[in-house]
Amino acid sequence: MSDIFxxxxxxxxxxxMRWAVSGNAKILEVMGQGTxxxxxxxxxxxxVLDLSGLSGITLYEPEELVMTARAGTPIAExxxxxxxxxxxxxxxxxSPASLYGVDGGTVGGVFASxxxxxxxxxxxxxxxxxxxxxxxxxxxxxxxxxxxxxxxVTGFDLTKLMAGSxxxxxxxxxxxxxxxxxxxxxxxxxxxxxxxxxxxxxxxxNSPYEVSGVAHLPTNVAVRSTVSYVSDAGSSVTAVRVEGxxxxxxxxxxxxxxxxxxxxxxxxxxxxxxxxxxxxxRDVSFFxxxxxxxxxxxxxxxxxxxxxxxxxxxxxxxAGGLVWLAMDAQDDANADQVRGAxxxxxxxxMRASExxxxxxxxxxxxxxxxxxxxxxxxxxxxxxxxxxxxxx
Amino acid sequence: MKMPTPDAGTIAKRGExxxxxxxxxxxxxxxxxxxxxxxxxxxxxxxxxxxxxxVVLPQTTQQVSQILKACHEMGVKIVPRGAGTGLSGxxxxxxxxxxxxxxxFNTILDIDYENRCVVAQPGVTNxxxxxxxxxxxxxxxxxxxxxxxxxxxxxxxENAGGMHCLKYGLTTNNVLGVEMVxxxxxxxxxxxxxxxxxxxxxxxxxxxxxxxxxxITEVTVxxxxxxxxxxxxxxxxxxxxAGGECVAKxxxxxxxxxxMEMMDKMAIGAMQKFVDSGYPLDVESLLVVELDxxxxxxxYLTERVREIAESVGSSFLRVSANETERQQFWKGRMSxxxxxxxxxxxxxxxxxxxxxxxxxxxxxxxxxLSDKYDLRVANVFHAGDGNLHxxxxxxxxxxxxxxxxxxxxxxxLRLCVEVGGVLSGEHGIGVxxxxxxxxxxxxxxxxxxxxxxxAFDAGGLLNPGKVYPTLHRCAELGRMHVTDGKxxxxxxxxx
Numbered sequence: 001m002s003d004i005f006x007x008x009x010x011x012x013x014x015x016x017m018r019w020a021v022s023g024n025a026k027i028l029e030v031m032g033q034g035t036x037x038x039x040x041x042x043x044x045x046x047x048v049l050d051l052s053g054l055s056g057i058t059l060y061e062p063e064e065l066v067m068t069a070r071a072g073t074p075i076a077e078x079x080x081x082x083x084x085x086x087x088x089x090x091x092x093x094x095s096p097a098s099l100y101g102v103d104g105g106t107v108g109g110v111f112a113s114x115x116x117x118x119x120x121x122x123x124x125x126x127x128x129x130x131x132x133x134x135x136x137x138x139x140x141x142x143x144x145x146x147x148x149x150x151x152x153v154t155g156f157d158l159t160k161l162m163a164g165s166x167x168x169x170x171x172x173x174x175x176x177x178x179x180x181x182x183x184x185x186x187x188x189x190x191x192x193x194x195x196x197x198x199x200x201x202x203x204x205x206n207s208p209y210e211v212s213g214v215a216h217l218p219t220n221v222a223v224r225s226t227v228s229y230v231s232d233a234g235s236s237v238t239a240v241r242v243e244g245x246x247x248x249x250x251x252x253x254x255x256x257x258x259x260x261x262x263x264x265x266x267x268x269x270x271x272x273x274x275x276x277x278x279x280x281x282r283d284v285s286f287f288x289x290x291x292x293x294x295x296x297x298x299x300x301x302x303x304x305x306x307x308x309x310x311x312x313x314x315x316x317x318x319a320g321g322l323v324w325l326a327m328d329a330q331d332d333a334n335a336d337q338v339r340g341a342x343x344x345x346x347x348x349x350m351r352a353s354e355x356x357x358x359x360x361x362x363x364x365x366x367x368x369x370x371x372x373x374x375x376x377x378x379x380x381x382x383x384x385x386x387x388x389x390x391x392x
Numbered sequence: 393m394k395m396p397t398p399d400a401g402t403i404a405k406r407g408e409x410x411x412x413x414x415x416x417x418x419x420x421x422x423x424x425x426x427x428x429x430x431x432x433x434x435x436x437x438x439x440x441x442x443x444x445x446x447v448v449l450p451q452t453t454q455q456v457s458q459i460l461k462a463c464h465e466m467g468v469k470i471v472p473r474g475a476g477t478g479l480s481g482x483x484x485x486x487x488x489x490x491x492x493x494x495x496x497f498n499t500i501l502d503i504d505y506e507n508r509c510v511v512a513q514p515g516v517t518n519x520x521x522x523x524x525x526x527x528x529x530x531x532x533x534x535x536x537x538x539x540x541x542x543x544x545x546x547x548x549x550e551n552a553g554g555m556h557c558l559k560y561g562l563t564t565n566n567v568l569g570v571e572m573v574x575x576x577x578x579x580x581x582x583x584x585x586x587x588x589x590x591x592x593x594x595x596x597x598x599x600x601x602x603x604x605x606x607x608i609t610e611v612t613v614x615x616x617x618x619x620x621x622x623x624x625x626x627x628x629x630x631x632x633x634a635g636g637e638c639v640a641k642x643x644x645x646x647x648x649x650x651x652m653e654m655m656d657k658m659a660i661g662a663m664q665k666f667v668d669s670g671y672p673l674d675v676e677s678l679l680v681v682e683l684d685x686x687x688x689x690x691x692y693l694t695e696r697v698r699e700i701a702e703s704v705g706s707s708f709l710r711v712s713a714n715e716t717e718r719q720q721f722w723k724g725r726m727s728x729x730x731x732x733x734x735x736x737x738x739x740x741x742x743x744x745x746x747x748x749x750x751x752x753x754x755x756x757x758x759x760x761l762s763d764k765y766d767l768r769v770a771n772v773f774h775a776g777d778g779n780l781h782x783x784x785x786x787x788x789x790x791x792x793x794x795x796x797x798x799x800x801x802x803x804x805l806r807l808c809v810e811v812g813g814v815l816s817g818e819h820g821i822g823v824x825x826x827x828x829x830x831x832x833x834x835x836x837x838x839x840x841x842x843x844x845x846x847a848f849d850a851g852g853l854l855n856p857g858k859v860y861p862t863l864h865r866c867a868e869l870g871r872m873h874v875t876d877g878k879x880x881x882x883x884x885x886x887x
Contacts, residue, residue, distance in 0.1 A: 012884040121587070137840060149746070149778050151774070155838070157599065205508070248688050321507075346586070346588075380847050381843065
């Protein structure tokens with residue numbers, strides 16, 4: 001039976017950390033709403049530090065494109081505030097509903113797990129949008145880094161380090177991040193049954209038409225879409241999203257249709273269907289939950305060949321640079337096979353049963369020198385290994 | 393500004409150090425004569441000069457690794473150097489350190505259009521990357537003013553920005569991977585041609601680390617397709633507030649221009665005098681707004697920006713009619729530094745960032761400071777992202793003027809921090825702003841940053857005296873000051 005601490009202010013977090021490092025160090029599982037507990041080995045820590053009590057948007061200046069929120073603020077609350085000002089988190093954090101069966105999530109969780117969506121090649125991921133933070137380190141000390149402005153090279157960029165650290169370095173209490181205006185218009189150009197999907201994706205990505213998403217769904221995946229143009233295609237579907245001011249979107253869609261028509265028949269999705277399709281792509285909602293799920297980040301031109309080598313269902317995002325691969329459940333999650341197929345890049349086991357995640361390295365093992373360096377970096381923040389040990 | 397006291401023991405064994413370096417880099421790659429060392433005595437922050445103990449110019453990663461390993465063994469400090477264009481003194485030599493120049497790492501190794509990236513050695517200039525790919529319609533987005541001379545390795549060390557980072561990001565958003573050598577000689581690779589390096593984001597931490605964490609020996613950067621068209625607008629205002637308001641309204645309307653620069657009257661006059669850029673002289677502030685993308689988008693946004701500008705009371709507005717004119721509009725802004733150099737014997741370039749809406753307040757207070765110090769200041773401003781470059785004009789031949797200019801500059805940076813901004817937007821801390829770190833960070837903030845340094849370079853041999861006023865010893869930083877006795881359960885709501 002674990003103790004759940006639910007701090008209501010920074011002082012509480014500091015007290016909890018000081019307690020944890022005193023005497024015999026105690027392990028703390030740090031979490032927001034726990035929606036991403038399925039990512040990484042299960043913690044089963046004696047003590048849980050539940051940050052959902054640290055909640056609320058503390059600064060939002062739409063004209064400055066910046067927001068600061070307490071780490072435990074529900075991401076839905078942030079989205080609602082942004083909606084009102086017609087702005088967004090441009091890196092498109094995925095909803096954990098399809099991946100882990102629980103919806104929600106907090107600001108701290110989104111940045112700590114560095115989630116990222118289809119717009120990654122155009123605007124970057126959570127790490128590119130996080131501007132600064134306040135935290136309590138695993139040493140029991142309050143510290144901050146970064147700020148609330150985009151251009152900042154004052155001291156080491158600990159903000160990047162904190163993004164994606166899965167709560168293993170420090171407990172963030174506040175996060176400042178960049179927000180962006182929503183596009184005026186969104187359309188999607190579809191190519192049906194593309195003859196060379198990899199090339200078609202790269203042609204779109206490398207065009208001057210500033211595409212904000214390039215994905216390819218093989219036939220067996222496309223049929224599961226809720227968008228009828230995609231599910232009824234009876235073929236694979238390559239999707240290219242175009243966003244921006246109205247007149248610009250129209251011109252770029254026309255140009256892309258022309259560019260891509262040599263690969264197959266083309267069609268265009270309007271706003272509502274565009275939103276639905278890219279949500280499915282972002283949230284990985286095409287695969288049933290009993291299948292093990294891998295996420296491969298690779299050079300775009302490698303994606304198609306790697307996927308073809310592996311036995312599973314897959315689709316591509318990031319013009320081939322991101323492969324979502326669903327495989328039948330195995331005790332070893334086919335880890336050697338999947339990672340053996342890589343040619344650079346990394347593979348993360350995004351979903352598997354708890355016992356498989358305990359056995360298989362969920363995150364890509366790093367080369368020796370880098371692994372040692374990461375260990376030393378971590379020790380500088382959390383020398384007693386009290387924060388989410390083993391999570392990465 | 394005080395640099396760490398040179399270590400007499402190191403200087404005494406200079407002969408032995410040279411011998412070991414010559415065994416690694418043969419021939420002319422080890423520079424020891426004072427006359428030749430003079431070339432390396434400063435970087436772009438020319439107020440500070442120091443002859444290096446010795447300069448070594450390696451050509452291979454293996455040589456860099458051997459140099460660092462040897463210096464690590466001998467306890468000799470290292471100052472990494474690219475083209476020496478940095479403005480904060482990050483490459484300022486030390487009397488007891490080996491300057492490692494990366495100038496010979498000047499080859500582009502791989503151009504991969506399919507994956508939109510270029511793999512280059514760190515001594516390749518920023519501009520050379522664009523030059524290598526522009527025939528295919530690609531370019532490298534971050535464009536610091538020194539792009540013709542500055543190196544891509546130096547850009548990563550400083551997290552360089554430029555006019556176009558409002559829309560396309562800073563260096564850190566455009567780097568995919570590096571190969572680097574740690575102080576003990578170990579060679580590591582972070583990232584590659586894929587997105588997100590995996591594990592802890594060490595690539596993000598290394599970018600902008602000002603040569604304190606390692607020496608970069610190879611980089612992979614993202615290239616982008618050139619937009620179809622670009623247009624520039626010159627918009628003048630009778631006051632500074634209206635210029636600031638125009639910027640806020642453009643962004644508030646959801647428009648992120650490719651670049652949005654602002655300058656004040658003193659800067660406008662200096663630039664227009666230096667090169668005819670079509671700038672009006674009867675305005676208090678001037679914006680250069682660049683819109684890029686497909687022609688239809690540029691046309692559409694140009695009209696919207698025009699409407700916004702007029703709505704806040706612009707007194708001058710011109711849209712570039714063609715590419716030649718667009719480039720003409722940029723000429724003045726691009727030559728901000730030489731223009732100001734023409735109207736003053738010397739100048740100091742500052743580099744703070746502020747929340748945009750604080751601009752009028754900051755400019756007003758800066759003018760008060762200008763009166764107080766009796767020194768003129770010209771302002772150029774990356775308006776879109778709040779990055780200020782006040783240029784403080786002074787005359788180094790007037791006794792006490794440099795000190796006065798520096799004190800003025802420090803007051804400006806304190807002001808930036810006070811209104812919610814930061815000490816440096818893109819030039820780095822180096823030695824210039826080192827002693828101001830305490831204005832922004834607490835002792836614990838700085839210690840936590842230095843623990844990162846300890847993970848990379850426990851002996852503190854890489855670029856000491858830069859960024860941090862004092863470098864705490866790693867053993868001391870590692871010590872925990874928490875009670876060893878058991879603390880009771882904290883008084884926190886529990887379930």
